[in-house]
Structures are given as structure tokens and as C-alpha cells.
Amino acid sequence: MISNHKIATIVHDLEECFDGRPWYGDSLMGKLDSLDWQLVNERRYGKKSIAVLVRHILNWRVFVLKKLEGDFEYDLVIDGPNDWSEVNISEEVEWEGLKSELQQTQKAILHILSNSSDDLLEQKVPGKKYTFGNVLPSIAQHDIYHLGQIAMLYAMGKS
Secondary structure (H helix, E strand, C coil): CCCCHHHHHHHHHHHHHHHCCCCCCCCHHHHHHHCCHHHCCCCCECCECHHHHHHHHHHHHHHHHHHHCCCCCCCCCCCCCCCCCCCCCCCHHHHHHHHHHHHHHHHHHHHHHHCCCHHHHHCECCCCCCEHHHHHHHHHHHHHHHHHHHHHHHHHHHC
8 A cells, every 4th residue: 555644744734834824823925925025125134135035945945846856967055056046026026926936836846745655755865865755844844944034034124
């Protein structure tokens, strides 16, 4: 019998933190949709803005997608050029586009996982020394970590 209990848990966590009703408060999209887009470029805490944090979340989700698709060559180096990308939002349509890209990664990741079994978690990430079992559960954790930073930056910008 094919088991997908662990994958189902990962999918649930991704859905809950992304646009569900998590126990800790706002979901990622709930928070992003509530923000005044005109404040997403402000840098009140180091060199990071809300827009940069969202792009960073997106960059790591693209990495996971590329690896799920079997791409050996694609890489993302911590603190490298495609980890923390510069972003400057000058129009609301650009902010909506960034959020839309984020939503597309969510749909794509969930689509792949919904067609996978727990066996995926034992497979090595293409081009890496670790398995998907190390990576996939951490997507939601990574989103939540940066959601906290986004909420803090937004609160600082409003005050």
C-alpha cells in the first residue's frame, strides 16, 4: 500500500500557513493582502523591506519547485544573488504581480505533492546531498519565519 500520510501533513501545513487559518494569527497571504502596498519598500530593519522578504520567500519556493521537477543544475546559494534579490515596487500592479507569483508557486508545489507518496521524502534532492524529507517540511517553517519579519516591518512602518 502506498503511504502519503507524511506528504499529507506537509500539504496541510503549507495550506494552513499560506492562506488558511493558522493558530498563530494571520496566514502569509492574509497578511500580504492586508498591507498597504505603498509601505512594502520601506527599510526600517537592516537592509530588508517587505518586498525583499516576499521575493526571498518566492526565490526559495522556486528552488524547491525546480528540484521537485528534477533540475540538477538550478541552485540557490544562501546570501547569494538569487537568495536576497533587490525589489522595488513602484505601482500597486507590481505588488499584486509579486503576490501572484507567490500564489503560483503554492499551486505548483501543492500539485506536485498531491500526486506524490511518502517515498518522495526519501529521495535525494537533485544535485544535493540531502533528501526532500529535509526540505519539504521546512517550506512552511521558512514562510512563517519571514511572515513574522513582514508583520514587524509593517507595524514599524505604520507607526
